[in-house]
Amino acid sequence: MSETVAVTGAAGFIGRWVVAELLDRGHTVYGLDDFSNGSERNIEEFRDDDAFQVYEGDVRSKEDVDRLFEHDVDVCLHLAAEIDVQESLEDPESHFDSNVVGTQHVLEACRRNDTRLGLIGTCMVYDMVDSEEGIDEDHPTKPASPYAGSKLAAEDLAEGYYHGYDLPVTILRPFNTYGPYQKTGMAGGVVSIFTDRDIRGEPLKIFGDGTQTRDLLYVTDCARFIVDATFSDETVGEVLNAGTGTDVSINELAELIATGDTEITHVEHHHPQSEVQKLLCDPTKAGEILDWEPEVTLEEGIARLRTWLQDSEESGS
Structure with missing residues (x-):
């Protein structure tokens, strides 16, 4: 209806x-x-x-x-x-x-x-x-x-x-949450920032030791x-x-996104007091009530985001 x-x-x-x-x-x-x-x-x-x-x-x-x-x-x-x-x-x-x-x-x-x-x-x-x-x-x-x-x-x-x-x-x-139309500057999400930097051939900068998970x-x-x-x-x-019920470390995420000669570096965290070490969702309730579950894997999501960012760059939007 x-x-x-x-x-x-x-x-x-x-x-x-x-x-x-x-x-x-x-x-x-x-x-x-x-x-x-x-x-x-x-x-x-x-x-x-x-x-x-x-x-x-x-x-x-x-x-x-x-x-x-x-x-x-x-x-x-x-x-x-x-x-x-x-x-x-x-x-x-x-x-x-x-x-x-x-x-x-x-x-x-x-x-x-x-x-x-x-x-x-x-x-x-x-x-x-x-x-x-x-x-x-x-x-x-x-x-x-x-x-x-x-x-x-x-x-x-x-x-x-x-x-x-x-x-x-x-x-x-x-x-x-990540994907197309997310900002790629400091106010953006880590997946969008890393993917954008990789496309531009810039280093992927990890705050802290990179063991924090999302x-x-x-x-x-x-x-x-x-x-x-x-x-x-x-x-x-x-x-x-x-959520997906699976977390990934920022180090693992950077390795997943980095292509070719893209450098991965670790830098001092500018706001270490606000860093969350582990973020892992238990989405069981949504699955039971709504029969909802995520359909897009992290690898597929990154690929879709990369394609969208590249297309946006080519079209100048």
């Missing part, structure tokens, strides 16, 4: 893939983005689609959020957020405003319009000290930055609306998870992780 869906952060890296997934499934999509982190390029291919419309606006503005909900929205996917750990340490207020106040505006709009909500959180809310095993949804939380704290506060607010107003809310915590989820698998989980009646009131 075709639904009318609002997507905040629609022009962001994951947001544009969620929009693509929704349009592929025949839904009508209204997006909101302030284009501070997202970009016009990310949603360019949807511009001529009659089922998609995007507004430039900010979730920190109640008026901008309310305008999005004038379309009799059935489902909202809330991805808009400030997402930089280091920036949150330097400017905690901006993360609070976007991630907590912005989420409050979205929750109020959902409550008034009886709209189902998928709140996209982060694995960074978990206590990373004791994560030798895969992290499941019952793992203790311990936000280690204002970014993580603001995201956890947003989740708590959403849970309050679920229990207090019976608002259908699902909280989603994807692990490290659970790397390809972005189309992430988008499919977000849509499946939000639309499922079985997930209402639940928290769900998304």
Whole structure:
């Protein structure tokens, strides 16, 4: 059944893939983005689609959020957020405003319009000290930055609306997501940064000793998870992780990506206190409830990303 869906952060890296997934499934999509982190390029291919419309606006503005909900929205996917750990340490207020106040505006709009909500959180809310095993949804939380704290506060607010107003809310915590349209500068993910540097023949710089591990989820698998989980009646009131259940060390990742004469170097970590040594997801719950599992292997995902980056470079986009 075709639904009318609002997507905040629609022009962001994951947001544009969620929009693509929704349009592929025949839904009508209204997006909101302030284009501070997202970009016009990310949603360019949807511009001529009659089922998609995007507004430039900010979730920190109640008026901008309310305008999005004038379309009799059935489902909202809330991805808009400030997402930089280091920036949150330097400017905690901006993360609070976007991630907590912005989420409050979205929750109020959902409550008034009886709209189902998928709140996209982060694995960074978990206590990373004791994560030798895969992290499941019952793992203790311990936000280690204002970014993580603001995201956890947003989740708590959403849970309050679920229990207090019976608002259908699902909280989603994807692990490290990578793929086309992710930034390749310092604000990007390690897979995108390494692949871009390899294409350019630049050294792959590993912070620290490279033994730290990540659970790397390809972005189309992430988008499919977000849509499946939000639309499922079985997930209402639940928290769900998304990851592959396999982690890879940064050293191994660099070896996997490096081609030809590309040099791999180790450099001193500029923020060692914020480094997470091991990130491994336990995605069992999503598999049991949604029958969801990742389809794209790390090798295949890197190959797709490499092709996309090369094509983008050739076209000058």
